[in-house]
Amino acid sequence: MSVPMSLLAMLEEGPMYGLEMKHEFERRTGGVWPLNVGQVYTTLGRLERDGLVAFDGDRDGNKTYVITADGRASLEDWFGHPVQRESPSRDELVLKLLVASNAPGVDVSAVIRSERRASIEQLQQYTRLKTDSSTDADVEWMVLLDSLIFKTEAIVRWLDVSEARFASDPRHVSQPKGPMPAEPLLDQPSMPERGK
Amino acid sequence: MSVPMSLLAMLEEGPMYGLEMKHEFERRTGGVWPLNVGQVYTTLGRLERDGLVAFDGDRDGNKTYVITADGRASLEDWFGHPVQRESPSRDELVLKLLVASNAPGVDVSAVIRSERRASIEQLQQYTRLKTDSSTDADVEWMVLLDSLIFKTEAIVRWLDVSEARFASDPRHVSQPKGPMPAEPLLDQPSMPERGK
DNA sequence: TTGCATGATATACTCGGTATACAGGAGGTT
DNA sequence: AACCTCCTGTATACCGAGTATATCATGCAA
Numbered sequence: 001m002s003v004p005m006s007l008l009a010m011l012e013e014g015p016m017y018g019l020e021m022k023h024e025f026e027r028r029t030g031g032v033w034p035l036n037v038g039q040v041y042t043t044l045g046r047l048e049r050d051g052l053v054a055f056d057g058d059r060d061g062n063k064t065y066v067i068t069a070d071g072r073a074s075l076e077d078w079f080g081h082p083v084q085r086e087s088p089s090r091d092e093l094v095l096k097l098l099v100a101s102n103a104p105g106v107d108v109s110a111v112i113r114s115e116r117r118a119s120i121e122q123l124q125q126y127t128r129l130k131t132d133s134s135t136d137a138d139v140e141w142m143v144l145l146d147s148l149i150f151k152t153e154a155i156v157r158w159l160d161v162s163e164a165r166f167a168s169d170p171r172h173v174s175q176p177k178g179p180m181p182a183e184p185l186l187d188q189p190s191m192p193e194r195g196k
Numbered sequence: 197m198s199v200p201m202s203l204l205a206m207l208e209e210g211p212m213y214g215l216e217m218k219h220e221f222e223r224r225t226g227g228v229w230p231l232n233v234g235q236v237y238t239t240l241g242r243l244e245r246d247g248l249v250a251f252d253g254d255r256d257g258n259k260t261y262v263i264t265a266d267g268r269a270s271l272e273d274w275f276g277h278p279v280q281r282e283s284p285s286r287d288e289l290v291l292k293l294l295v296a297s298n299a300p301g302v303d304v305s306a307v308i309r310s311e312r313r314a315s316i317e318q319l320q321q322y323t324r325l326k327t328d329s330s331t332d333a334d335v336e337w338m339v340l341l342d343s344l345i346f347k348t349e350a351i352v353r354w355l356d357v358s359e360a361r362f363a364s365d366p367r368h369v370s371q372p373k374g375p376m377p378a379e380p381l382l383d384q385p386s387m388p389e390r391g392k
Numbered sequence: 393t394t395g396c397a398t399g400a401t402a403t404a405c406t407c408g409g410t411a412t413a414c415a416g417g418a419g420g421t422t
Numbered sequence: 423a424a425c426c427t428c429c430t431g432t433a434t435a436c437c438g439a440g441t442a443t444a445t446c447a448t449g450c451a452a
Contacts, residue, residue: 002288002291002292003286005292005295006291006295009295009296009298009299012299013299013300028294028295028298029291029294029295030294033286033291078292079292079296079299079302079307080310081310082310082311082313082314082315083288083289083292083311084289084311084314084315084318084351090199090229091343092198092279093279093280093343094339094340094343095198095202095225095229096198096201096274096275096279097339098224098225098226098336098339098340099201099202099205099224100205100275101335101336101339102205102224103205103208103209103275104209106275111275114276114277114278115278115279115280117278118278118280119278119280122280139297139361139362139365140294140297142361143290143293143294143297143358143361143362144290144294146354146357146358146361147287147289147290147354147358150350150351150353150354150357151347151350151354153350154346154347154349154350155280155346157346158342158343158346158347161342161346162339162342162343165335165338165339165342166335166339169335
């Protein structure tokens with residue numbers, strides 16, 4: 001997803017060779033996101049082609065690369081500008097619901113409940129992981145776990161709201177529905193208060 | 197993202213040809229997610245190769261396809277089983293924070309604040325869109341908007357929590373920050389135009 | 393008639409991502 | 423010694439998602 005920028009960030013601290021970058025990448029992400037070695041080489045190739053990185057000869061038989069001025073600039077750009085503004089990318093789950101709601105013979109609310117159950121399970125798994133590892137406190141790991149938890153919570157809330165929306169839509173009245181949009185949310189939704 | 201399944205869902209209601217499916221797809225997603233025509237044909241090719249659809253000859257000069265038994269089965273599978281359990285996919289924003297936190301000379305909390313500001317702006321844009329269009333009540337559009345809002349809210353919360361985490365981590369004792377995070381550009385994140 | 397927009401299909405190409413091939417060296421065993 | 427195996431390091435093949443573009447035909451307006 002932005003592997004190239006990550007590679008640049010590593011090269012900014014000094015020359016490196018391919019495999020080394022794989023290991024470093026995985027170390028920095030708390031060992032959670034494995035990076036295929038092949039991707040390192042192809043990505044390095046593209047970075048070199050675009051002039052963000054330069055081949056720097058062999059060091060102990062390893063082909064090392066260095067970052068260029070352009071590379072530094074584009075890295076600074078990445079850190080400096082928010083990376084959000086992706087046009088609302090296709091989300092498989094959203095797509096699934098929309099398609100389901102348009103497909104005759106498919107019980108949308110059943111689909112929603114199924115997805116909800118799975119999300120809740122995942123959520124429990126994540127929180128269990130969190131409490132299990134709360135002692136050895138690896139920040140990267142915690143930050144990543146948080147992101148998974150928050151994202152999943154958001155999905156659950158969205159599923160609930162959507163089920164209600166579909167239920168009250170004249171076009172989706174057909175099926176007899178189960179036990180209502182399920183129980184309320186887990187924790188306080190509330191708009192983020194900017195702490196500190 | 198799961199374009200193939202969407203195509204199958206449409207074919208289940210009757211034979212169709214390529215371009216028709218593009219239009220139908222966009223109609224069903226509330227005209228929000230444009231689908232490249234080329235992708236329809238390549239995807240149809242793969243579906244045919246895998247035996248989920250079959251070429252059904254020409255109808256009025258248009259090459260129409262039909263769904264097969266295998267296709268129906270696999271579609272049912274999609275609706276029946278939750279689609280969540282993706283291994284924690286790489287998320288650009290999460291990756292960015294982790295990388296930033298490991299890069300010397302980068303002020304993580306500045307990056308976080310920059311991202312936060314952008315997210316809040318996006319959120320306001322979404323909610324404005326929501327209030328603007330609350331009358332004509334198109335369920336697909338509302339469901340999609342909700343998903344964007346909920347997701348963005350989750351990101352904001354996560355950013356806040358993460359900032360606190362990094363702040364209290366001994367390894368990230370905030371170094372004096374340079375001019376690092378440049379101000380975001382004025383260019384707005386583009387929301388897809390509604391309908392046509 | 394020319395020319396242009398549009399309907400319809402198809403292909404080229406990029407990129408992210410996975411799996412796999414290939415080459416060399418370090419040990420260990422017999 | 424030869425052999426096998428494991429490990430490091432590099433590179434390529436391949437696939438799917440996605441975008442841009444090429445190619446026809448046809449209807450139609452000037």
